[in-house]
Amino acid sequence: xxxxxxxxxxxxxxxxxxxxxxxxxxxxxxxxxxxxxxxxxxxxxxxxxxxxxxxxxxxxxxxxxxxxxxxxxxxxxxxxxxxxxxxxxxxxxxxxxxxxxxxxxxxxxxxxxxxxx
Amino acid sequence: xxxxxxxxxxxxxxxxxxxxxxxxxxxxxxxxxxxxxxxxxxxxxxxxxxxxxxxxxxxxxxxxxxxxxxxxxxxxxxxxxxxxxxxxxxxxxxxxxxxxxxxxxxx
Numbered sequence: 001x002x003x004x005x006x007x008x009x010x011x012x013x014x015x016x017x018x019x020x021x022x023x024x025x026x027x028x029x030x031x032x033x034x035x036x037x038x039x040x041x042x043x044x045x046x047x048x049x050x051x052x053x054x055x056x057x058x059x060x061x062x063x064x065x066x067x068x069x070x071x072x073x074x075x076x077x078x079x080x081x082x083x084x085x086x087x088x089x090x091x092x093x094x095x096x097x098x099x100x101x102x103x104x105x106x107x108x109x110x111x112x113x114x115x116x117x
Numbered sequence: 118x119x120x121x122x123x124x125x126x127x128x129x130x131x132x133x134x135x136x137x138x139x140x141x142x143x144x145x146x147x148x149x150x151x152x153x154x155x156x157x158x159x160x161x162x163x164x165x166x167x168x169x170x171x172x173x174x175x176x177x178x179x180x181x182x183x184x185x186x187x188x189x190x191x192x193x194x195x196x197x198x199x200x201x202x203x204x205x206x207x208x209x210x211x212x213x214x215x216x217x218x219x220x221x222x223x224x
Contacts, residue, residue: 047161047204047215062212063118096160102208103151105172107160 004108018084022097040093123216129224140205149209
């Protein structure tokens with residue numbers, strides 16, 4: 001059974017960079033046909049797709065966040081990562097990682113990141 | 118980006134009721150639509166993909182229909198464990214987008 005687990009800093013200061021990692025177990029991130037995604041959900045609000053990466057390293061980001069987002073993959077550790085720069089309070093959210101085969105069939109449990117000084 | 122508009126944003130229903138949630142896309146997306154259920158403090162759970170395909174293990178009281186711009190999620194007989202928020206998501210084009218959600222509450 002595939003499992004995804006987010007980890008990283010839960011508190012980030014304004015203007016700094018948010019960094020999260022998603023560890024994948026029960027399957028290989030190098031399996032073809034899937035992309036590996038980040039999605040976020042501000043408290044009490046809806047879902048926003050951030051971007052994806054394939055095992056090859058190719059990426060696609062939501063244009064609304066593109067200038068601040070970097071997603072990378074570490075195939076040796078079977079994990080992928082998110083960096084979001086120049087954060088503000090509006091970036092406070094639960095961040096999820098998820099596998100995508102067009103729709104999101106496996107999700108991590110989510111991790112709350114709060115942007116505050 | 119394709120916008121998805123869900124209605125209603127919330128509803129109150131009783132156990133055993135038939136519940137229908139709609140999702141309208143700002144442009145045609147063929148059948149590239151999925152439905153998710155989310156309970157408080159939990160990640161969304163995939164229910165339906167390709168507009169009408171039921172994910173393995175999901176109860177058959179859940180069904181999806183539609184194509185193009187108009188889609189429906191139906192719960193044929195609401196059960197206590199179905200009280201949650203439901204989201205539609207389009208995967209016809211990037212950026213993938215979600216509807217605003219429909220909260221199903223107990224009447």
